[in-house]
Amino acid sequence: MTSDSQAVFAAAREVDFTEIPVIDAGALMTPDGMEDVAKAIHQAATRVGFFYLANHGIEAHVTDRAFAVARAFFDLPEEAKQTIAIDTDQRGWMASGMSTMEGAATWDLKEVFFWGLELAPDHPDVLAGKPLMAVNKWPDAVFPELKRDLLPYYDAVCGVARHVLRAIAVGFGAPRNFFDKRYDTPLARGQLVYYPTSERTHEAEQRFGVAPHSDFGVLTFLLQDDSGGLQIRNRAGEWIAAPPVPDTLVCNIGDLLQRWTNDRFVSTEHRVINRSGRKRYSIPVFFDPGTDAVIDPRDLNLPTGEAPRHEPVRTGDHIAGRNRKAFAQYRS
Secondary structure, eight states, X not given: OOHHHHHHTTOOBOOOTTTTTEEEGGGGGSGGGHHHHHHHHHHHHHHTSEEEEESOOOOHHHHHHHHHHHHHHHTSOHHHHGGGBOOTTSOXXXXXXXXXXXXXXXXXXXXXXXXXXXXXXXXXXXXXXXXTOOOOOOOTTTOTHHHHHHHHHHHHHHHHHHHHHHHHHHHTTOOTTTXXXXXXXXXXXXXXXXXXXXXXXXXXXXXXXEEEEOOSXXXXXXXXXXXXXXXXXXXXXXXXXXXXXXXXEEEEEOHHHHHHTTTSSOOOOEEEOOOSSSOEEEEEEXXXXXXXXXXXXXXXXXXXXXXXXXXXXXXXXXXXXXXXXXXXXXOX
């Protein structure tokens, strides 16, 4: 690949924040402000599928500790991380090279630690082997700080996510508690993600930090550091940058919510390429319904006369099926 073609590879236009709006989430916490926020989220979800959440209420010391423990975890020797190697329940540490997005030219550079809702070994869904319902794999023997410093952030994000879901329900004219029963035991899966710097040799092979993809579930809440590198494909098919905005979360619509809304919301393709010259870290939480929850477009106030475009599907079955296509541990 020539230097000119390398410049073109993964090019993305810089944007202002009318294209990816910044939404003030503060009013979500008060009943009187819900309507305006619901309208703003609805507009963003139908037009671009991505938005930033400001004033989300998660304290800075909580996010700072989460980033600090992420950096420390990925700096551990490989043999320490290997003690909690990834499994087919999607828990534990996944080495670089084990993720290949559907349709990508090659594997992703990223390295990931996966966890989810804290479940005991005797939880009925764990005992039944239901999709993605599993005990977390914490490296307590070598790095007990990970669980201690990460779970407060995880719990805080899940709290914000429930408020966003209520706003989405209001935006569709549904009861505020529409999503609640479907989220009794959510598939709230978290990731710590480390992206090495993109090198010339990587780009010659069309290798990304993570290749273009859409998220599998309902809602993603992303905490990104200040390195940049996140890009999204807008409705015109153009790649645009989604740069870090201090003290915000990036929220995006996943495939299951596009399906649930009968394609009124859009699940937007995105990718990461780290050209910052330093290590990049992000912490997404994929906030999805319980594994048995049925995603059916007929449930979310279809417009009169509009036919459902998708068959009902169970959350766990859908996400597990996408995982099997993307991650190497399912093919070993």
